[in-house]
Amino acid sequence: MIDFSKLINFKYLLEPTPPFPFKFLLPLLGFFGLMFLLGIIIPWVLKRKYKKTPPFEKLASKIQTPFLIFSLLGFALFFFRWQAIVYLGSRVLILLLLLSILIWLISFLIYFKKGFKKELILWQEELRKAKYLKTPKK
Numbered sequence: 001m002i003d004f005s006k007l008i009n010f011k012y013l014l015e016p017t018p019p020f021p022f023k024f025l026l027p028l029l030g031f032f033g034l035m036f037l038l039g040i041i042i043p044w045v046l047k048r049k050y051k052k053t054p055p056f057e058k059l060a061s062k063i064q065t066p067f068l069i070f071s072l073l074g075f076a077l078f079f080f081r082w083q084a085i086v087y088l089g090s091r092v093l094i095l096l097l098l099l100s101i102l103i104w105l106i107s108f109l110i111y112f113k114k115g116f117k118k119e120l121i122l123w124q125e126e127l128r129k130a131k132y133l134k135t136p137k138k
């Protein structure tokens with residue numbers, strides 16, 4: 001069972017060298033591994049499926065960079081904890097990383113709901129206009 005009182009205990013969070021084999025090791029490693037794979041696969045699929053579509057290319061870049069950065073930071077923090085490097089393997093850094101992932105995810109969902117749909121509609125209108133406007137002959 002998770003003891004939530006430890007999350008507000010600063011002495012527990014800022015312990016310089018916490019023990020390595022902790023109970024969330026495998027789930028968090030799996031989560032960061034999945035983020036790494038998704039950071040590679042999702043943009044690749046989007047770029048192959050929607051070639052030459054600027055809104056989807058922008059969406060792919062908005063997905064790829066944070067996924068890869070967060071996953072590599074997560075792996076680095078686990079390495080630091082495994083090597084018992086003082087303060088770099090502390091619990092507060094993993095907690096801050098997970099909070100930053102949550103904040104990025106919320107901002108990405110807001111962009112996807114509002115900004116991406118608007119960009120896609122504008123791009124489709126541009127295509128429609130270009131279809132009916134005559135191109136100047138040279």
